[in-house]
Amino acid sequence: MVHAGGGGELCGHATLASAHILWETNLLSQRKPARFHTFSGLLTAMRRGDEIELDFPATPDEPAEAPEGLAEILGAAPQNFRSSRYDHLVELESEELVRNLRPDFTRLKALPVRGIMVTSRASTPGFDFVSRFFGPAVGVDEDPVTGSAHCCLGPYWSKRLERPSWSPIRPRRAAA
Numbered sequence: 001m002v003h004a005g006g007g008g009e010l011c012g013h014a015t016l017a018s019a020h021i022l023w024e025t026n027l028l029s030q031r032k033p034a035r036f037h038t039f040s041g042l043l044t045a046m047r048r049g050d051e052i053e054l055d056f057p058a059t060p061d062e063p064a065e066a067p068e069g070l071a072e073i074l075g076a077a078p079q080n081f082r083s084s085r086y087d088h089l090v091e092l093e094s095e096e097l098v099r100n101l102r103p104d105f106t107r108l109k110a111l112p113v114r115g116i117m118v119t120s121r122a123s124t125p126g127f128d129f130v131s132r133f134f135g136p137a138v139g140v141d142e143d144p145v146t147g148s149a150h151c152c153l154g155p156y157w158s159k160r161l162e163r164p165s166w167s168p169i170r171p172r173r174a175a176a
Helices: 012-022 070-074 094-102 105-109 147-160
Strands: 034-040 041-048 050-055 061-063 080-084 089-092 115-121 129-135 140-143 171-173
Touching: 012 034, 012 041, 012 050, 041 147, 061 147, 070 105, 089 147, 094 115, 115 147, 129 147
Parallel strands: 089 115, 129 171
Antiparallel strands: 034 041, 041 050, 061 080, 080 089, 115 129, 129 140
């Protein structure tokens, strides 16, 4: 995540834009993958018709104890709470709760973590899960699409949905 407060180890938008420029200016054949060696490891982009597929490293999550007062800060009770290398992961009961969340950004900013991923199983047909990312501690109250968060959310939902690691999952942004 690249943010107002400084850089980050992984930025999905920068990876996507860089790959697109390399292909569109013919600095790289559109049939070849764009490979970027970063602080996060190897990030790969591949053209799939009109779309670009990004392959990012998984960021594992672990069970953790939720910070005191988290339900009040978020305005919703966590169903599951976990922590990753950079962020906390909060699963809520429903997509509706995720969409309608109005966190207290001042109190959220005080938590000793880069950001909070809030997610639930999707009720919208065609999607597996929804998510929102809050990062007021790094100057971004809400980031609409955070590639580094999906490095954790993808494997988390693969396990929760009992999918093989290679099986695609379908996320959906749940911003209000």
